[in-house]
Amino acid sequence: MKNLNTKTISELSDMLAAGECSSVDIVNDVLAAIDARDGRVGAYLTLDRDAALLQARAADEARAAGKTGALLGVPIAIKDLLNVKGQPCTCASRMLEGYTAPYDATAVAKLREAGAVLLGRVNMDEFAMGSSTENSALGKTSNPWNADHVPGGSSGGSAASVAADEAIASLGSDTGGSIRQPAAFCGCVGLKPTYGMVSRYGLTAFASSLDQIGPLTKTVKDSAILLEVIAGHDARDSTSIDRPVPAFSKQLDDTHRLDGMKLGLPKEYFVEGMDPEVEKAVRDAVEHCKSLGAEIVDVSLPNAKYAIAVYYIIATAEASANLARFDGIRYGLRLDGKDPIELYGRTRAAGFGSEVKRRIILGTYVLSSGYYDAYYLRAQKVRTLIRNDFIDAFTQCDAILAPVTPTPAYRIGEKSDDPLKMYLDDILTTPVNLAGICGMSIPCGFSSAGLPIGLQILGDAFKEENILKVGHAYEQTTGWHRQKPKM
Amino acid sequence: MSDTNHMDVSYVADLARIELTDEETTLFQGQLDQVLDYVEQLNELDVSAVQPTAHAVPLVNVLRADEPGVSLDNDTVTANAPASRGGQILVPKINEQF
Numbered sequence: 001m002k003n004l005n006t007k008t009i010s011e012l013s014d015m016l017a018a019g020e021c022s023s024v025d026i027v028n029d030v031l032a033a034i035d036a037r038d039g040r041v042g043a044y045l046t047l048d049r050d051a052a053l054l055q056a057r058a059a060d061e062a063r064a065a066g067k068t069g070a071l072l073g074v075p076i077a078i079k080d081l082l083n084v085k086g087q088p089c090t091c092a093s094r095m096l097e098g099y100t101a102p103y104d105a106t107a108v109a110k111l112r113e114a115g116a117v118l119l120g121r122v123n124m125d126e127f128a129m130g131s132s133t134e135n136s137a138l139g140k141t142s143n144p145w146n147a148d149h150v151p152g153g154s155s156g157g158s159a160a161s162v163a164a165d166e167a168i169a170s171l172g173s174d175t176g177g178s179i180r181q182p183a184a185f186c187g188c189v190g191l192k193p194t195y196g197m198v199s200r201y202g203l204t205a206f207a208s209s210l211d212q213i214g215p216l217t218k219t220v221k222d223s224a225i226l227l228e229v230i231a232g233h234d235a236r237d238s239t240s241i242d243r244p245v246p247a248f249s250k251q252l253d254d255t256h257r258l259d260g261m262k263l264g265l266p267k268e269y270f271v272e273g274m275d276p277e278v279e280k281a282v283r284d285a286v287e288h289c290k291s292l293g294a295e296i297v298d299v300s301l302p303n304a305k306y307a308i309a310v311y312y313i314i315a316t317a318e319a320s321a322n323l324a325r326f327d328g329i330r331y332g333l334r335l336d337g338k339d340p341i342e343l344y345g346r347t348r349a350a351g352f353g354s355e356v357k358r359r360i361i362l363g364t365y366v367l368s369s370g371y372y373d374a375y376y377l378r379a380q381k382v383r384t385l386i387r388n389d390f391i392d393a394f395t396q397c398d399a400i401l402a403p404v405t406p407t408p409a410y411r412i413g414e415k416s417d418d419p420l421k422m423y424l425d426d427i428l429t430t431p432v433n434l435a436g437i438c439g440m441s442i443p444c445g446f447s448s449a450g451l452p453i454g455l456q457i458l459g460d461a462f463k464e465e466n467i468l469k470v471g472h473a474y475e476q477t478t479g480w481h482r483q484k485p486k487m
Numbered sequence: 488m489s490d491t492n493h494m495d496v497s498y499v500a501d502l503a504r505i506e507l508t509d510e511e512t513t514l515f516q517g518q519l520d521q522v523l524d525y526v527e528q529l530n531e532l533d534v535s536a537v538q539p540t541a542h543a544v545p546l547v548n549v550l551r552a553d554e555p556g557v558s559l560d561n562d563t564v565t566a567n568a569p570a571s572r573g574g575q576i577l578v579p580k581i582n583e584q585f
Contacts, residue, residue, distance in 0.1 A: 238549035334569030380539030436543020
């Protein structure tokens with residue numbers, strides 16, 4: 001065993017091309033790691049053991065026949081709200097137990113075309129609603145760095161699978177921080193692309209104006225490789241943007257210098273109550289970027305403090321409409337009733353967990369007659385102010401540096417009884433979704449308790465190349481990403 | 488916590504077609520009142536001259552050619568239905584006259 005599961009996409013791609021290993025070797029090592037560790041980590045909901053080996057053999061044959069590509073034969077885990085044809089897609093909900101995806105999500109289809117091996121589907125908060133993966137109705141996921149702590153969420157299974165070397169990379173989705181926050185908690189790289197960069201076709205909708213699919217990886221370069229494959233216009237998502245996808249991975253240079261780049265530091269992002277170890281790690285990272293040649297400028301995002309209030313109105317409003325489709329009629333769970341109304345009420349009572357019910361109720365309320373202007377319309381207006389802050393800030397800098405979360409990963413059960421307390425932790429990630437810009441979390445240190453800390457790098461819409469450049473230079477000159485949890 | 492409830496949880500849950508237990512109604516009432524207290528802070532801002540943002544990347548009238556394509560076949564669709572017969576999804580009776 002060569003421990004191929006510990007390698008990156010870029011390393012494996014070179015090894016495969018040089019004939020030093022096969023895709024079957026890689027998948028075997030990944031499956032061995034899953035067998036050894038997943039009982040403790042709990043990243044996977046369903047593992048496609050046989051299908052993965054078949055895909056690996058097909059990738060090896062395709063390579064022998066002359067096919068190439070960075071993802072050819074590389075095994076990837078998929079968040080369980082992306083449709084993978086012929087496989088379950090539960091969204092970690094009782095509502096969709098037994099559901100079989102009838103088609104591939106566009107991002108999944110693009111992975112298949114690139115020859116990636118689809119390993120299985122990983123855990124998440126139910127319908128992506130949560131920040132700790134504790135809202136999964138179907139399984140418990142632990143942080144690979146400390147099993148008593150949460151992996152973050154909602155893409156907690158994605159982050160845990162990558163951090164535990166139970167996948168080479170994973171796809172997640174980010175509506176208010178659901179890629180970046182678990183990446184920070186588990187010590188991997190998580191990128192939320194600009195809204196419209198990746199097609200949402202086949203992604204189970206939570207809040208349609210905020211949702212984006214993105215990669216969770218071991219390095220920034222891997223993130224660039226994966227983004228390049230999944231990005232692009234899709235006629236089946238009317239909000240996907242028709243513009244060429246840059247060759248992100250080729251743009252990364254190995255000088256690791258940031259000369260001529262201006263990096264903004266928003267004072268509002270060092271919020272009250274922030275863990276001093278997180279603040280220090282992020283401020284050290286800012287100094288490090290300065291030493292690489294970047295100029296640090298102060299920027300202001302005065303309305304960012306309203307992001308949680310705006311987010312929990314807009315996201316729940318959109319969710320209340322999107323989740324109306326789970327009515328027990330066409331697919332998913334059904335509990336019979338004397339009439340359709342009773343059937344709907346009983347089905348949704350049994351199928352949804354508490355957090356999903358709370359958010360649907362809140363969303364229904366803010367859209368209801370007499371309250372629409374006071375809540376929903378006002379929130380949309382404040383969304384404009386938040387977006388304008390970023391537009392102003394990006395006239396002064398090429399990217400923004402900030403923390404991802406106020407604290408490192410907290411203990412399982414610590415916040416699960418207090419929804420508002422859990423929501424407030426999203427203060428540093430939600431503004432990015434509201435503004436539609438791109439953001440990435442990369443490892444920038446550890447707390448004294450040995451838990452990872454993330455650095456958030458934000459870029460203007462369709463300026464992924466800027467955040468990838470900064471992230472790559474920082475990562476390659478610090479090496480935090482090379483540390484592994486003791487499994 | 489405010490003195491009065493912002494919303495009647497059991498009325499709104501009914502609008503959302505979710506049956507709640509008494510325990511859930513009480514629990515959610517407290518939790519959602521707290522959230523609504525929190526969002527009150529948006530009233531500090533004067534937004535009378537601000538345009539709302541529905542989408543961060545504005546797009547207008549996204550159209551495609553109106554050409555028939557391949558849809559999911561009947562078996563695939565009904566395979567996921569809770570109840571089906573003869574290629575159709577079974578639903579409860581909605582009109583006593585039929």
